[in-house]
């Protein structure tokens with residue numbers, strides 16, 4: 357995305373307006389960054405803002421590097437901090453969760469109501485025999501029960517694994533089996549563009565291959581079930597599961613380093629990585645960053661459009677706002693249904709003050725010009741946020757002018773599933789350069805390095821690494837210490853490899869330059885090139901595949917696939933006699949079935965050969981450079997072009 361990252365309008369730096377500065381929790385950006393030089397002092401000071409059952413003995417334990425530990429000896433519970441502690445305060449009847457959907461339905465849950473629901477679900481899970489350290493897999497749409505179930509797990513010390521509801525049954529099976537869940541919580545379906553997309557059948561298909569699953573809890577979200585006649589013996593409707601269950605539950609005395617959740621994400625091999633986050637440090641990291649970056653105050657209405665199936669959903673749609681005692685809006689549906697004004701309508705209706713979304717959505721909605729956004733009053737917006745991929749100037753400017761009325765600064769937050777929290781981002785008082793995520797946050801230290809791990813210097817492109825541990829860092833890959841070290845720590849000893857490229861300019865501003873590995877970003881979603889290749893290759897008509905991310909003006913990247921077909925096949929002709937569609941469509945369906953609707957195929961072509969190294973590895977880099985009309989770089993190891 358290098359091309360888009362250039363500064364426009366004479367390198368204009370956008371300064372915050374005085375109103376933003378007046379209300380800001382952190383008024384002096386440089387001073388705060390200075391404070392963050394001493395990471396232990398900085399993060400332990402922030403940790404004081406949470407309610408610990410027992411304070412930590414050691415702030416940071418580096419003895420088993422790279423298996424860092426934070427707040428060692430501390431006891432703290434997430435649900436207790438996110439819900440219970442607000443019951444005792446004036447926030448008892450404040451709205452915690454505001455659910456809205458494309459049908460115009462809304463559900464409001466006060467902190468007290470949320471407290472009771474979480475307690476009931478926690479007790480119901482305990483009654484089922486789920487105990488501390490066990491895992492619960494979730495395959496749910498954005499609905500209150502999803503938030504309740506996640507919190508219920510944390511309340512009893514169970515590890516949750518939320519699986520994005522756009523993934524396929526084989527992806528569900530792979531994740532459930534990796535973490536060996538005994539329980540899966542799902543729903544009948546989800547609302548999407550005027551339709552109900554069934555979810556339960558996907559879980560049904562998945563768990564045929566999941567020997568550990570003993571029970572399935574089903575939320576009757578779209579009202580498919582009249583009673584539970586259609587369910588199997590080990591399946592129960594959510595409401596029935598909670599019937600008559602105690603609504604008080606003591607929070608588990610969890611250790612700061614007890615596992616909190618696992619979230620699977622794509623890497624450069626076909627096997628997803630189970631990113632493990634633990635309790636205390638994670639909470640400290642996300643609460644601090646949300647408060648400082650989005651300047652959260654008691655009267656805010658926070659809306660992050662991210663689904664809870666991704667890290668943004670975990671950290672910033674759900675947990676951080678609740679840890680700050682805020683109100684968080686969760687929305688189920690597409691950004692353009694019933695029409696492309698739905699998001700603006702929601703902002704106006706509820707008076708959203710802080711709005712966090714992805715560049716791909718902005719680019720999609722800006723295509724409609726003023727037609728929809730012009731109808732609504734978005735004056736309530738005070739701070740905006742962008743996440744998931746670099747934001748190009750045009751999208752930044754549209755967001756700034758149209759969503760923020762030229763007065764709300766845009767927090768371009770760079771981070772990852774692995775980092776748990778924002779890492780590079782402005783604070784609201786910062787001067788903004790569109791396309792740059794500005795500087796590492798206070799308490800975060802990055803280094804842009806060359807192949808040898810040495811800093812590249814100002815203005816030079818290099819590998820983005822994190823130079824010091826941070827509290828919400830992943831603690832490993834679930835049950836795979838070897839892969840954890842290989843993926844993140846072995847390339848540049850002592851530095852955490854992010855997989856991104858970056859440049860740092862004269863002012864210390866960081867410019868993200870896209871990925872250095874074979875991970876694609878399609879509409880902000882992360883997907884491995886290898887996953888798509890393997891999905892194609894599992895079809896009998898395909899011999900070999902190479903997949904790259906091709907630049908796209910709306911989606912950031914699209915999937916471009918180069919296929920070598922087996923003898924006798926043609927993309928334009930049916931796969932088998934009598935097929936209504938050409939092979940291309942059959943393959944698209946096959947990949948979609950294998951990976952789920954997230955795998956939206958862009959361009960698919962058939963080729964006679966693929967560029968390979970002498971040892972037979974496909975050189976995707978060459979295909980990408982050719983596609984983008986760039987210099988082919990070093991081709992000395994190339995066997996066949």
Ligand code: WT7
Nearest residue numbers: 743744745746768769770771772773856868882
């Ligand atoms: C990758 C992480 C972070 C939560 C959502 C995605 C890219 C993320 C930005 C940004 C440029 C960004 C990076 C990163 N990315 N935010 N503000 N500017 N690139 O989490 O799925 O783990 O993906 O998203 O490439 O490595 P994720």
